[in-house]
Structure formats: C-alpha cells, structure tokens
Amino acid sequence: MNWVAVALTEDVPPGVVIPSRIEDTDLAIWCTPSGRYHAWSDRCPHRGMRLSHGFVRGDTLACIYHGWQYNEEGACDYIPAHPKLTPPDTICVPTYTCTEAGGVIWVSLNKTDSALPALGGRKPVRSLPINLSANDLAAHFGAEDYTTIAVVSDHDVLIAVQPCTDNACMAHVLASPDKDRTTVSRWLEDLRATLEGMPS
Ligand code: FES
Known part of the structure; x- marks a missing residue:
C-alpha cells in the first residue's frame, strides 16, 4: 500500500489529535503546535486507551487515561505517577510515515518511497x-x-x-x-x- 489520504489539514490544526483509520489499522493523527504531522497506532502502550482521545502538549502527545506522554518519535518520555523515572526505551508507540502535501495529510503504513500523488494544483x-x-x-x-x-x-x-x-x-x-x-x-x-x- 502506498500513500493514503487520511485527513485534510484544515481538519487537523496545530495542537489537535483526531482518530482515523486505514483498513484494520486504527490511527491517531496529530499535529504539533509548529505544524508537524504524525500518524501513530491509536493505542497507548500502557493499557490500550485510544491516543486519539488524548491531548497534544507541546511537541508530545499525552494519553487521556494516566497521562503518559510520548515524544515525536513515539517514545514515552514522561509518566506522571513516576515523575523522576526515565521511561525505558521499550515503551513506544508504533509510528507510520506521515506527511502533508496540497492540504492533505498522507500516510504510508509500509514506509513507501514512492512519490506522492500528483494533485494538479487542485x-x-x-x-x-x-x-x-x-x-x-x-x-x-x-x-x-x-x-x-x-x-x-x-x-x-x-x-x-x-x-x-x-x-x-x-x-x-x-x-x-x-x-x-x-x-x-x-x-x-x-x-x-x-x-x-x-x-x-
Ligand atoms: S492507558 Fe495510556 S497512560 Fe495509561
């Protein structure tokens, strides 16, 4: 599977996370305050809450359930119940290739190197x-x-x-x-x- 459109950028402004889906893969699509888009598995590694129910906090996505925060690489970098703990590298969210072009957010589940679809200025x-x-x-x-x-x-x-x-x-x-x-x-x-x- 190559690039798939998952949302229009106007529907995912900076600081917002939404649910989306490609076939049987649930996605959390979110945008940092500075406008970088991410597509992640929509499942918190802690207890499975949907990350699309969470919050964008700076350049991290925080789960709504226990507040674990994940940086832009999908790695957990803060656990509120253990604020002095450095979370192990194994706590991370599966991430997918995601980019914006022509006002559309595109995702590839298989790290495609194919070109994005030509939109002809539309x-x-x-x-x-x-x-x-x-x-x-x-x-x-x-x-x-x-x-x-x-x-x-x-x-x-x-x-x-x-x-x-x-x-x-x-x-x-x-x-x-x-x-x-x-x-x-x-x-x-x-x-x-x-x-x-x-x-x-
Ligand atoms: S389920 Fe996400 S922090 Fe607990």
Missing part, C-alpha cells in the same frame, strides 16, 4: 464518509483500485480515497481553485446518495 474541498468499499468507489469511476485516484471530468474533481472498512471509505475531494466549493460539495453529496442508494 485544492481540498471537503471529506465525506461513504458507505461503500474503497474499491467499489474506484470501480464506479472505472479505476482498477482505490489507489488510482479518480478524476471526474464533469467538475475536474480529484478524489483521494481512504479505505476504512470492508464497506466504508472516506472520500477526500479536491478541485481546481476556480471551482465553486459549494457546487462541488453538493455534487459529492449527490454522488454519495446515488452510491448508497438513497434519495438525494
């Missing part, structure tokens, strides 16, 4: 969950699989597809700056209604 419009597998969404546009990002000619829209579960995905939609965002957004909602078999 800008993010919105993200929308769709109750359809990522591959079925791609197939709707004639793509072989979801890693082939669909370009829809009607609106010159590009969809970065995030596989979430066997029957759900997230569509991160980008469009040319001269396109009306409201029009594109309504088009996306109509698309979802059609794909989910619901009245728009």
